[in-house]
Amino acid sequence: MHNLSTSWKLRWTSALGTFALAFGILVVIALSPVKADHNTGSDTDIENEFEGDAEAIEYGRLLFARRCAYCHGGGGAGAKGPSLTKGKFKYSRKALTSDLVSIIMGGIPNTQMGAFGRTVDGDETLKIIAYIRQETAKRAEIEAEQAPAK
Ligand code: HEC
Known part of the structure; x- marks a missing residue:
């Protein structure tokens, strides 16, 4: 009885750990600017003083x-x-x-x-x-x- 409940607890903890890891990886991928979407970039530009020079x-x-x-x-x-x-x-x-x-x-x-x-x-x-x-x-x-x- 004691053994059973410990192993169940262990399995639950490792499942939770796996889930947390998978979630963490997903967050990193979503936040990575190049991998998430190539066609992004900024919205406001800087002036290039050398254009036309x-x-x-x-x-x-x-x-x-x-x-x-x-x-x-x-x-x-x-x-x-x-x-x-x-x-x-x-x-x-x-x-x-x-x-x-x-x-x-x-x-x-x-x-x-x-x-x-x-x-x-x-x-x-x-x-x-x-x-x-x-x-x-x-x-x-x-x-x-x-x-x-x-
Ligand atoms: C060794 C080869 C190589 C050299 C040298 C190189 N590039 Fe590139 N460049 C690439 C490749 C390959 C890509 C495309 C990457 C991709 O989209 O997978 C790229 C992409 C780019 C892009 C983005 C293009 C787009 O459509 O968004 C720019 C801008 C660029 N290069 C400018 C330069 C400039 C300026 C230089 C010189 C200072 C330079 N590159 C030198 C290989 C090179």
Whole structure:
């Protein structure tokens, strides 16, 4: 009688423990921003003072060619890494500069996209983004010209 009630108690405790663990894991998954939903990102953006600044964009172009084109293709058109000039981003629903800064400096966990925060500083990252914006605008212009007139 004594033994029976102890083993029942033990089983109950371990079941409760398993449940608590499973619940804990679920909470961690739900709170993990990248795993829970790719298309999130912030709602408010920061100003990129280098957009439209020819000298800064040229600097961004050189940095991009050196650090990013290997995966993202010449002009960011895409290679083994995704194209960055479609004006749409998987990891930023609103294509925000602030999201791109954190992607570039912090990387994307468990992908080939590494963190460049030690290689490029904040201003350099903004210059690369200014270059990406310019290439995006160029691409949109070319595609608009090529679209059949209706
Ligand atoms: C070793 C290859 C590699 C290099 C070098 C690299 N990337 Fe990436 N990058 C990737 C891959 C792969 C992804 C896609 C990750 C995914 O969605 O699974 C990515 C994703 C991104 C994204 C998000 C795209 C989206 O649609 O949300 C941005 C922005 C980006 N990279 C910018 C850069 C910039 C800027 C550089 C240079 C400083 C750079 N990357 C260098 C491989 C690379």
